[in-house]
Amino acid sequence: MIMKYLSNFVSGHRNKNEYAELTDAHLNNHSTNKQISFVNVTSQQDLINAKEALHDGQVLIIDISVIESNGLSLEIVYGDIESAIDVTGGDIVYKENNDIIIATPRDIDINRNTI
Numbered sequence: 001m002i003m004k005y006l007s008n009f010v011s012g013h014r015n016k017n018e019y020a021e022l023t024d025a026h027l028n029n030h031s032t033n034k035q036i037s038f039v040n041v042t043s044q045q046d047l048i049n050a051k052e053a054l055h056d057g058q059v060l061i062i063d064i065s066v067i068e069s070n071g072l073s074l075e076i077v078y079g080d081i082e083s084a085i086d087v088t089g090g091d092i093v094y095k096e097n098n099d100i101i102i103a104t105p106r107d108i109d110i111n112r113n114t115i
Helices: 002-011 024-028 044-055 074-088
Strands: 036-040 059-063 091-095 100-104
Touching: 036 044, 044 059, 044 074, 059 074, 074 091, 074 100
Parallel strands: 036 059
Antiparallel strands: 059 100, 091 100
């Protein structure tokens, strides 16, 4: 049934009443490499690890609340993450009142409108 549906769908000869049944097996076989990672930037090494994770396609939620006390500055952290975004083609936003930077890989955009 599914192969017929897919064949008809691809060829454009799909009956609008046809549908594909998805079983738990279909849903459980879906895998993705996308992950959301939480990062506490307390050192230069944390920043390097965050950039590597971004290059690997992870979405990052970066807590920068303690950077000033660790010798890093917001400008350095944001600049490093922003340069990684420039290379990967992702998106970045800084939530100032929460001391959080959200960074995404190439295929995920950040909606800046409030829901």
